[in-house]
Amino acid sequence: MLTPERHQIILETIKKHHTVKLKELVKQTGASESTIRRDLDQLEQSGQLRRVHGGASLKQSASDEPSMGEKVSKHHEEKELIAAHAASLVEHGDCLFIDAGSTTYAMIPYLKDKDIIVVTNGLNHLDVLTEYQIVTYVLGGYVKHRTRAVIGAGALQNLQQYRFDKCFMGTNGVSLEDGFTTPDPEEASIKQTALHLSKSRYVLADSSKFEQVSFTKFADLNEAEIITEKQRRRFREFQEKTNVKVVTP
Amino acid sequence: MLTPERHQIILETIKKHHTVKLKELVKQTGASESTIRRDLDQLEQSGQLRRVHGGASLKQSASDEPSMGEKVSKHHEEKELIAAHAASLVEHGDCLFIDAGSTTYAMIPYLKDKDIIVVTNGLNHLDVLTEYQIVTYVLGGYVKHRTRAVIGAGALQNLQQYRFDKCFMGTNGVSLEDGFTTPDPEEASIKQTALHLSKSRYVLADSSKFEQVSFTKFADLNEAEIITEKQRRRFREFQEKTNVKVVTP
DNA sequence: TAGTTTTTGATTGATTATGATTGACTTTTG
């Protein structure tokens, strides 16, 4: 196998899952650990990824520096599990709204081969969605640089055209008193409206979001089903009991 | 086997698989290793592929430098000059529509520091536009994977909300009889509508587009001003005479 | 046709990529 071919595989895998273990790459490429290590070295050198203990991950945008390396990878793993569970709720023929944000982004690889229609305001999502041949619509409106999300009055109006079977939201805070909250009021409006346009409503939240309160509230706790790691585990246990195949990578 | 025939085979194989081993090409063409090596040398010289240890691969678009003195880079250079000229027509306070496509994409760096508003259906454009702090709106609608453009009825409807001072279009064909043409009817509709919503209308066309006719016509020649390399040169001469600083990198 | 240039294929030693191994280091586990 040629070097650029392996690099391609590595980059694509990271793009899909945000992180990848070295052993996973060894399996996928058939190359030795040494070779993969060298590849990762090169790719890090050229700034295309970031090495972490045990593998590699997406290069983080400068803003969100991880305070502790270990915590981040655990966090990532939790996100991945939540995302996989969320995706398993999606059925063929569904029309979805998928919110901008990293947790919802992680869902996309698990939606592969599902016959669905997706509407999103997350510009980063589009690459992966269309790569998986998923019928994708993007909201029109103001492009927010920092979060790569589409927001604003136009987006809100544009959103009203659609009706969803399910919607999947990210959140910055989950709290008993203040419900689901997020920093940007503009993004909150989008979330709020999308929730109201959808039959089933899911909010994805890893443990770091609990008892956090952010600036703008976009829903009460009872307005949406919350998907957490604990729920995912219950789900898996159920599946193991009933002998249904678990939808995980 | 003739030389151009082998080159054809090589290029097609690379296009298909992104990378190709030398031995694979030896098998496919029946020529010797040495000959294939020489072919690869030539093709790399003319900028049509990138040699790697063990074979060859696609030339990366993003990371690779556009090296000087190649045929390909001449095309690039022409595009760049056209783009620079087009951007120089933009004034502070303008509201622009910028079409999806590589030539219009090249305009964006020259728009830096201009106080403008940009609407586009080109998803690739968004990164650069927002990076340069340009106020950017994206059309909403169906996301076309291949060209990374937003198209469809929704996009068309969304587009109607806006009014532009200037619009900049790409094209696949320019012909006296058939005007401006492009392969995808959906994209043509977008172009057509955007043209009608704009006070000034510009179509960017490098020399390879002349006397080409594509599937769908989106405008007559007299419906838009066409920006070509020849015009750019006149523009530069004028600027030199009048001692105005030329807007080039 | 004979002479010239171009293209091709085989051979060479040099260069590069690879996989296994090692001991050092890090993280997890009890």
Add this chain to the structure above:
DNA sequence: CAAAAGTCAATCATAATCAATCAAAAACTA
């Protein structure tokens, strides 16, 4: 905290691939 497991960078031998060279074959020229 200490043992165990996992991961790391460094090193080395091997195998694959390379550029350079030269002679034979083919194409071209006069």
